[in-house]
Amino acid sequence: MVPSPHTIAVLPRAPHNGSPVPWLTSLYHKAYPGPYGDRRYPGNCSGELIKDLFLYFRPTRVLDPMTGSGTCADVCRELGIECVSFDIRNGQDACDPQTYEQLGLFDFVWLHPPYFRQKRYTDDPRDLSSCPTLDGFLNRLHLLILNCRDALRDDGRMAILMGDYSDFEFGFCPLTYHTKRLCFGCGFRQQCTDIIRFSHGASSSSKTYRSSFIPGLHDVCAVFDKSSSPTPQ
Numbered sequence: 660m661v662p663s664p665h666t667i668a669v670l671p672r673a674p675h676n677g678s679p680v681p682w683l684t685s686l687y688h689k690a691y692p693g694p695y696g697d698r699r700y701p702g703n704c705s706g707e708l709i710k711d712l713f714l715y716f717r718p719t720r721v722l723d724p725m726t727g728s729g730t731c732a733d734v735c736r737e738l739g740i741e742c743v744s745f746d747i748r749n750g751q752d753a754c755d756p757q758t759y760e761q762l763g764l765f766d767f768v769w770l771h772p773p774y775f776r777q778k779r780y781t782d783d784p785r786d787l788s789s790c791p792t793l794d795g796f797l798n799r800l801h802l803l804i805l806n807c808r809d810a811l812r813d814d815g816r817m818a819i820l821m822g823d824y825s826d827f828e829f830g831f832c833p834l835t836y837h838t839k840r841l842c843f844g845c846g847f848r849q850q851c852t853d854i855i856r857f858s859h860g861a862s863s864s865s866k867t868y869r870s871s872f873i874p875g876l877h878d879v880c881a882v883f884d885k886s887s888s889p890t891p892q
């Protein structure tokens with residue numbers, strides 16, 4: 660069978676509204692990542708999405724507890740937003756409440772955790788990508804979400820970028836579902852539509868696999884309000 664060629668997807672037209680970033684819709688498709696972070700860093704994400712979120716929500720003090728290559732911090736620098744950012748690679752564990760002592764409160768958390776063991780960042784057992792089991796990973800993700808909730812002002816928001824996980828041995832794991840489940844359990848309420856981010860430039864896209872599967876070509880950004888949740892538990 661001949662593989663289908665790349666085609667141009669025609670996106671649905673978005674309704675006119677008062678958004679300062681009308682291109683920020685449930686389908687996010689900018690192929691250009693912007694001059695933020697380092698594209699060579701494993702799991703690096705586009706700064707354009709972070710920038711559009713900040714232009715929409717207008718935070719003044721942002722927490723990014725999983726720096727990676729510094730994409731969020733770079734966006735904050737450009738927009739003149741105060742940003743506190745750290746990473747396990749510098750010895751700071753985002754799952755440990757002590758890490759947040761003395762940091763004060765934030766009005767926005769940008770959270771981009773590892774997608775379970777999709778990319779291994781360090782050998783530090785506190786690193787989420789080092790968790791040997793899914794239960795271990797989800798337990799640490801839960802601690803992370805609790806810490807971020809406690810670091811937020813009562814009117815604060817948290818955006819989490821997460822992708823589903825799949826490998827030959829494990830099969831498919833709906834990490835985006837588990838992430839939301841944990842957030843709702845911590846009292847968060849989803850603020851707006853899921854933002855489905857097209858994964859332009861994912862390293863897996865250029866690989867060839869012998870097995871047959873339906874490729875996932877997106878990850879999901881969900882934005883939550885800290886305010887108490889009417890979502891059924």
Ligand SMILES: C[S@@+](CC[C@H](N)C(=O)[O-])C[C@H]1O[C@@H](n2cnc3c(N)ncnc32)[C@H](O)[C@@H]1O
Pocket residue numbers: 696697700701702703704705724725726727728729730731745746747748751752753754771772773774780781785786787788
């Ligand atoms: C998906 S990457 C973030 C990439 C980043 N958004 C960028 O654009 O470069 C996830 C990051 O989480 C970090 N990390 C994993 N476990 C952590 C922990 N317990 N505390 C703090 N950082 C952790 C990893 O070192 C990695 O840099």
